[in-house]
Amino acid sequence: MVESEFEQYRGLFVAESRENHEVIVRNLLILEGGEDPGAIDEIFRAAHTLKGASASMGFDTMEHLCHAMEDVFQAIRNKDLSVTQDLMDLLLSTVDIIEEQIDEIEEGGDGSSINVDEMVESLRRATGNGGPAETPLKTEVPKTTSLPAIETLNGNPHYTIRITIDESSLMKDVRALIAIGNLEQFGTIITSDPPLLVLEDEDAPFDGVLTIVMESDAGAEALRSAASGTEVSEVFIEEMGHGDTPAERSTIPDLPGYQMIISVEEESAMKGLRACISLERLEECGTILSCDPPREAVEDGLFDSNFQLTIATGQDPEELKKAAMVPEIRSVDIIPLKSQEPAGKKASSAPQSREQAPKKKDESKSREIKNLRVDIQQLDRMMNLIEDLVINRGRLKQIAEKNKMKEMDEAISMIDRSVSDLQVLMMDIRMIPLNHIFNRLPRVVRDTAHYDGKDVNFVMEGGETELDRSVMDGLNDPLLHLIRNAVNHGIESPERRREIGKPEKGLVQLSARRDRDNVIIELRDDGAGINVEKVKAKAIERGILSPDMADQLTKEDAISYLFHPGFSTAETITDISGRGVGLDVVRGAIESLKGTIRVTSHEGKGSTFELLLPPTMAIVEVMIVRLNNRRIAIPISAIVEVASMRRENIHRIGTQDSILLRDEVLPLHMLEEMFGRSDSTEILIVVQYNKVKCCIAVDLVEGQQEVVVKPLSRIIGVIRGISGITILGDGHVVPVLDVNTMV
Amino acid sequence: MGRILIVDDTLFMRTLLKNILFSGGHEIVGEAGDGTEAVEKYQALKPDLVTMDVVMPKMNGIEALKEIKKMDPGAKVVMCTAVGQEQMVKLAIKSGARGYVVKPFQAPKVLDEVKNVLAS
Numbered sequence: 075m076v077e078s079e080f081e082q083y084r085g086l087f088v089a090e091s092r093e094n095h096e097v098i099v100r101n102l103l104i105l106e107g108g109e110d111p112g113a114i115d116e117i118f119r120a121a122h123t124l125k126g127a128s129a130s131m132g133f134d135t136m137e138h139l140c141h142a143m144e145d146v147f148q149a150i151r152n153k154d155l156s157v158t159q160d161l162m163d164l165l166l167s168t169v170d171i172i173e174e175q176i177d178e179i180e181e182g183g184d185g186s187s188i189n190v191d192e193m194v195e196s197l198r199r200a201t202g203n204g205g206p207a208e209t210p211l212k213t214e215v216p217k218t219t220s221l222p223a224i225e226t227l228n229g230n231p232h233y234t235i236r237i238t239i240d241e242s243s244l245m246k247d248v249r250a251l252i253a254i255g256n257l258e259q260f261g262t263i264i265t266s267d268p269p270l271l272v273l274e275d276e277d278a279p280f281d282g283v284l285t286i287v288m289e290s291d292a293g294a295e296a297l298r299s300a301a302s303g304t305e306v307s308e309v310f311i312e313e314m315g316h317g318d319t320p321a322e323r324s325t326i327p328d329l330p331g332y333q334m335i336i337s338v339e340e341e342s343a344m345k346g347l348r349a350c351i352s353l354e355r356l357e358e359c360g361t362i363l364s365c366d367p368p369r370e371a372v373e374d375g376l377f378d379s380n381f382q383l384t385i386a387t388g389q390d391p392e393e394l395k396k397a398a399m400v401p402e403i404r405s406v407d408i409i410p411l412k413s414q415e416p417a418g419k420k421a422s423s424a425p426q427s428r429e430q431a432p433k434k435k436d437e438s439k440s441r442e443i444k445n446l447r448v449d450i451q452q453l454d455r456m457m458n459l460i461e462d463l464v465i466n467r468g469r470l471k472q473i474a475e476k477n478k479m480k481e482m483d484e485a486i487s488m489i490d491r492s493v494s495d496l497q498v499l500m501m502d503i504r505m506i507p508l509n510h511i512f513n514r515l516p517r518v519v520r521d522t523a524h525y526d527g528k529d530v531n532f533v534m535e536g537g538e539t540e541l542d543r544s545v546m547d548g549l550n551d552p553l554l555h556l557i558r559n560a561v562n563h564g565i566e567s568p569e570r571r572r573e574i575g576k577p578e579k580g581l582v583q584l585s586a587r588r589d590r591d592n593v594i595i596e597l598r599d600d601g602a603g604i605n606v607e608k609v610k611a612k613a614i615e616r617g618i619l620s621p622d623m624a625d626q627l628t629k630e631d632a633i634s635y636l637f638h639p640g641f642s643t644a645e646t647i648t649d650i651s652g653r654g655v656g657l658d659v660v661r662g663a664i665e666s667l668k669g670t671i672r673v674t675s676h677e678g679k680g681s682t683f684e685l686l687l688p689p690t691m692a693i694v695e696v697m698i699v700r701l702n703n704r705r706i707a708i709p710i711s712a713i714v715e716v717a718s719m720r721r722e723n724i725h726r727i728g729t730q731d732s733i734l735l736r737d738e739v740l741p742l743h744m745l746e747e748m749f750g751r752s753d754s755t756e757i758l759i760v761v762q763y764n765k766v767k768c769c770i771a772v773d774l775v776e777g778q779q780e781v782v783v784k785p786l787s788r789i790i791g792v793i794r795g796i797s798g799i800t801i802l803g804d805g806h807v808v809p810v811l812d813v814n815t816m817v
Numbered sequence: 818m819g820r821i822l823i824v825d826d827t828l829f830m831r832t833l834l835k836n837i838l839f840s841g842g843h844e845i846v847g848e849a850g851d852g853t854e855a856v857e858k859y860q861a862l863k864p865d866l867v868t869m870d871v872v873m874p875k876m877n878g879i880e881a882l883k884e885i886k887k888m889d890p891g892a893k894v895v896m897c898t899a900v901g902q903e904q905m906v907k908l909a910i911k912s913g914a915r916g917y918v919v920k921p922f923q924a925p926k927v928l929d930e931v932k933n934v935l936a937s
Binding site: 083086087090094116118119122123125126127129130131132248251252255343344346347350351354355373374375397399400401402447 | 826827828829830832833872873874898899900903904906907908910911915916917919920921922926929930933937
């Protein structure tokens with residue numbers, strides 16, 4: 075494909091290839107659980123599509139690999155190959171490589187930097203070593219024979235022909251159909267066993283022996299050559315004598331005969347098929363009397379560059395030439411035969427279906443396309459534009475209020491409604507079902523369990539729950555980590571489970587649900603649970619907890635040390651879940667999504683990780699407060715209460731100001747270093763994060779509203795204490811406090 | 818120039834074909850993602866020509882071809898195939914397909930085939 079043409083398809087290619095990749099992985103896992111013809115069909119189709127698409131894009135390396143993989147799937151489908159653990163591992167590694175290639179292609183490459191030779195070689199070996207074809211089960215086939223219409227019988231000799239198709243043929247039924255098709259050229263088929271209908275039905279079993287009774291005047295040898303062909307191992311012919319009806323050769327009109335030499339372009343990809351089309355079209359014009367090489371061989375492409383045929387037809391040579399000249403046919407030479415024995419069955423008197431009903435131009439062309447794919451970057455831009463709209467709507471409102479313009483108020487309230495609807499709609503559009511990442515997880519569980527020698531039943535539910543794409547992006551890694559942890563550290567080995575009276579197969583359950591304004595994702599395992607004493611000991615060993623404090627810790631507090639940076643209770647760092655990353659990273663990732671994570675655990679019974687996530691990050695309800703004449707936004711979700719501040723209750727403990735609020739002593743933040751010193755702080759905002767509270771002193775509370783939080787630009791970088799900024803209706807830029815870092 | 822219905826289960830292939838056919842001056846009257854949809858759309862749109870993928874979910878290209886031929890014996894159907902599917906395509910031709918194009922598509926070949934089948 076030409077370079078410039080090619081780029082426009084890249085995005086589409088990547089998106090669809092990912093889908094197909096996922097289909098393969100999902101169905102491979104189904105297949106691993108047991109035989110499932112539906113799954114292998116799905117896999118085959120997806121693999122086939124991947125191959126075709128990569129070939130179309132010129133990604134040869136990927137095509138190469140997909141092709142080898144498709145062959146294996148084909149062998150599985152034909153039952154030439156059974157699915158073993160080794161084969162499954164090989165196939166899964168293959169799809170992993172394909173995924174890498176898709177990644178590379180997405181980044182602008184062509185997937186060729188990944189070496190696939192070894193993999194292709196292994197796949198080839200797999201198909202090569204596949205055991206001999208199991209013969210399909212011979213089930214009872216309906217032996218109904220179709221009776222021919224009497225008038226087609228011309229009183230010619232009858233023959234019984236038994237055709238045996240080669241045992242190794244992959245498509246015995248197709249071979250049989252071809253033989254029937256060829257025999258039909260020479261007479262009328264009276265019965266067929268198995269019947270044509272059975273042969274045409276792909277699923278019906280066919281043992282490779284076809285018996286035909288037919289009437290023909292062509293002679294046994296002609297029929298033998300018509301019936302034989304590729305993969306036909308034996309043809310047995312027996313003449314049965316004449317039919318009842320007297321011969322009436324005169325019913326066949328004497329038609330002029332022609333010899334035709336048809337040559338096919340050498341670079342034709344499938345010259346047999348070209349010939350096939352040409353022959354089919356000629357057949358519409360007349361009767362093909364002979365073909366050299368035999369028609370079946372020609373249709374299989376078994377000729378050099380040209381083939382010859384004789385045809386009886388009422389049409390003139392020009393018409394014949396036109397019919398035979400299909401694409402990739404290089405030339406057609408026609409020689410009229412002096413005298414033509416009328417032979418064969420009746421020649422079609424006139425070209426059929428030339429006069430089709432005049433095509434009505436359909437006025438109501440239903441060209442609906444119900445789904446569109448949109449580049450995510452375009453959606454992001456649109457989101458930004460809508461955010462700007464929201465901000466400017468606020469400004470307009472304020473201007474109208476200030477100038478007391480009634481008429482404008484009305485217009486603005488209309489805009490107001492549209493913008494709100496637009497915003498809601500945009501949020502909806504950006505929502506993706508969790509299945510997007512859930513679908514990959516069965517594979518992760520399988521691999522992890524496999525690596526660890528564990529037996530795990532993985533159950534997922536609630537995958538249809540939707541989340542904003544940006545939240546989804548950030549959720550993938552932490553979720554992967556938690557799931558690997560559950561299998562790796564949670565579920566015990568089958569032996570151990572048997573010892574303690576648990577079922578050998580461990581259970582890991584992932585569920586998601588929408589709970590009012592949040593999405594809750596729960597990961598539960600029935601493994602060993604968290605050993606609190608072990609956690610404490612480790613924390614002490616790591617120097618993040620003193621022995622004295624350890625004694626005073628509640629169970630929950632102790633477990634929270636799991637999330638301490640650098641903490642890991644795993645004895646060995648494994649290839650799969652270890653990588654030295656601890657739960658602190660998971661917590662960090664979830665928090666950056668404005669979510670929280672909680673663990674509950676019962677030793678011996680298992681653990682549950684609960685992730686609480688906002689469905690979208692972009693719009694947050696905040697309280698606007700003033701401090702030192704500056705405005706600050708605090709997310710409502712973090713605020714526990716607002717109280718008035720009594721200066722006499724402020725105490726200094728160490729370097730930290732604290733305040734006595736009712737019976738609680740809470741750390742107090744004046745935020746002087748951020749916003750300057752204020753002498754008129756009167757209000758206390760009590761915020762809570764992860765069950766830890768603290769207070770922020772402010773001058774006054776201005777109000778509460780929904781705002782769009784924009785991240786700080788890269789130039790500014792990360793500022794501790796501030797999660798982003800928002801622009802209020804009057805155009806002021808206001809920082810949004812990051813409560814997590816305060817407590 | 819003809820009114821064409823494109824049948825393929827992937828948007829990628831459909832887009833590719835659409836652009837090729839469009840560049841040849843044809844009108845794309847519809848697209849279908851599986852055999853069942855193809856039959857429905859054929860009935861509704863009565864296109865001059867159908868490009869038909871072979872391997873598709875629900876109803877494959879051969880079955881869809883047979884259904885379409887049952888409805889309209891004069892239907893012009895061009896099969897879209899890949900190397901390795903010769904037998905399937907042969908079956909399709911026996912069932913009334915008028916031509917075939919091989920993936921990866923080469924624009925001139927596709928247009929040539931379509932032109933030829935339309936003229937037949």
